[in-house]
Amino acid sequence: MFNDTLIRAARGEKTEHTPVWFMRQVGRSQPEYNKVKEKYSLIEITKQPELTAYLTATPVDNYNVDAAVLYKDIITPLAPIGIDVEIKAGVGPVIHNPVRTEKDVENLGELDPFKDLDYVYKAIQILTQEKLNVPLIGFCGAPFTVASYMIEGGPSKNYHRTKTMMYSNPDLWFKLMDKLVETSITYLTAQIKAGASVIQIFDSWGGALNKADYNYYLAPGMKRIISAVKAQNVPVIIFGVGASHLATEWDKLGSDVLGLDWRMSITEARDLGITKALQGNLDPALLLSDWSIIEERAKKIVEEGNRTGHIFNLGHGVFPEVSPDVLKRLTELVHTHSKGL
Numbered sequence: 001m002f003n004d005t006l007i008r009a010a011r012g013e014k015t016e017h018t019p020v021w022f023m024r025q026v027g028r029s030q031p032e033y034n035k036v037k038e039k040y041s042l043i044e045i046t047k048q049p050e051l052t053a054y055l056t057a058t059p060v061d062n063y064n065v066d067a068a069v070l071y072k073d074i075i076t077p078l079a080p081i082g083i084d085v086e087i088k089a090g091v092g093p094v095i096h097n098p099v100r101t102e103k104d105v106e107n108l109g110e111l112d113p114f115k116d117l118d119y120v121y122k123a124i125q126i127l128t129q130e131k132l133n134v135p136l137i138g139f140c141g142a143p144f145t146v147a148s149y150m151i152e153g154g155p156s157k158n159y160h161r162t163k164t165m166m167y168s169n170p171d172l173w174f175k176l177m178d179k180l181v182e183t184s185i186t187y188l189t190a191q192i193k194a195g196a197s198v199i200q201i202f203d204s205w206g207g208a209l210n211k212a213d214y215n216y217y218l219a220p221g222m223k224r225i226i227s228a229v230k231a232q233n234v235p236v237i238i239f240g241v242g243a244s245h246l247a248t249e250w251d252k253l254g255s256d257v258l259g260l261d262w263r264m265s266i267t268e269a270r271d272l273g274i275t276k277a278l279q280g281n282l283d284p285a286l287l288l289s290d291w292s293i294i295e296e297r298a299k300k301i302v303e304e305g306n307r308t309g310h311i312f313n314l315g316h317g318v319f320p321e322v323s324p325d326v327l328k329r330l331t332e333l334v335h336t337h338s339k340g341l
Contacts, residue, residue: 003134006066007197010235010257012277012309018302018338019066020331021137023239024317025059026071030324032058042087046072049122056123057131063328064335067135067198068127070191072120074141074202075149077187080116081109081179083150091154098153100161105176111183113190121194128195138196140188142203142240143180143221150176159208166217173217181221185228192232199229200237200259203250207243214246219253226254237279241316248272262315266304277309282330284314287322291329298330299337307338 006019027033033055036045045051056071075093078085084096099105114121127136140146148162149155156162166173188199206218222238229236238250239259250258251274258276260269262283269278282301286294302312312334318327 001133003066006135006311007235009309009311010198010237010277012256012275014308016307016339017335018305018307018310018312020312020334021065021067021069022059022063022314022318022327023069025063025065025069025327026055027318028320029318029322029327030055030058030062042073046076046123047119049119049126052119052123053126053131056127056136059327060132060134062324063331065134065331067137068132069137069200070120070124070127070139070196074139074146074204076117076120077111077113077140077183078146078150080111081183082107085149088154093149094154095150096153098161099147099150099176100165102172102175105172105179108179111186113186117187117190121190124191124194124196128197135197136195137198137200137237138188138191139200139202140184140225142201142206142218142238143177143184143225144206144209144218145202145204145240146180147176148205148208159205163208166213170217177218177221181224184225188225188229189232192229192234196234198235198237200239201225201255203238203240203243206240207246209246211246211249214249219249222253230254230256237311239279247274251276257311259313260315266301266310277311278305279311279313281313281315284316284319284322287314287319287326287330291326294326294330295333298333302334302338303341305338307341312338 005015009015009019052071056068060068075085086094088094148159151162226236235256237257237259238255241261244264257279260280262281266278286297
């Protein structure tokens with residue numbers, strides 16, 4: 001029997017229990033994952049559909065979470081459009097041909113998803129047709145987040161080059177945004193066609209901007225992506241870190257669900273007048289604490305969500321040091337405690 005609890009919660013409905021999934025539920029906290037990583041890199045794994053499907057499904061089997069999230073990275077669609085990218089251990093995405101001029105943007109190619117990334121969609125098909133009885137969450141990186149890697153050449157703490165292009169050469173900025181918006185729409189549409197039934201947009205670093213700049217430089221593109229996904233009757237989640245000051249702005253973008261990090265509580269979001277479904281938002285660092293502390297904090301979040309339009313998650317990804325037993329126990333706690341509300 002298919003468990004659609006998360007989809008119903010994403011649409012704002014009251015559910016029998018609060019659905020749970022964890023960002024980075026596939027990762028270094030899992031012994032199965034670490035065993036595979038001894039032999040293959042992230043990119044090598046994602047190019048093997050059976051292996052990707054195995055890792056994606058494992059947390060569902062182990063923790064009893066209410067959704068799977070496709071194992072891949074937000075930079076996956078970049079290589080096919082001409083970006084020389086690698087994932088460096090301990091660093092993250094590194095771009096060897098940064099995009100900084102008009103010619104660089106003009107040289108970016110078109111994404112042909114089922115040809116360029118056939119392995120991604122094969123993995124989705126294996127998961128949704130053979131392995132899962134819960135929704136599969138597909139995703140992409142938001143244009144600002146992806147652009148920051150492309151322009152900076154890798155991870156950044158201050159986004160100086162990115163913001164310089166945005167402020168000093170807005171025509172070039174919007175040209176790059178248009179390219180990334182269209183690539184994202186193509187990429188996500190193919191994920192949905194292959195079987196993904198929920199989409200999350202990781203606007204991971206969008207919080208680096210203030211409200212006015214976000215609304216001017218980023219919001220139009222985000223609205224286009226969200227509208228294209230929603231047109232296919234698939235719920236959309238937006239998530240970012242350190243972006244509580246943008247909560248009311250993100251609320252206007254048209255998504256079904258607003259993902260919160262640990263800096264803003266569900267009650268605080270509701271007090272701002274946000275009525276759509278919310279996702280979150282236990283501080284992931286708490287998972288390294290004593291169980292009594294985890295239990296107290298998790299119960300409070302579940303009670304604030306009140307089993308209506310709430311998806312339980314962390315405020316960011318699972319740390320490698322977290323015990324799989326804690327994730328399993330936390331999932332069971334959320335399910336059990338929410339049923340009593």
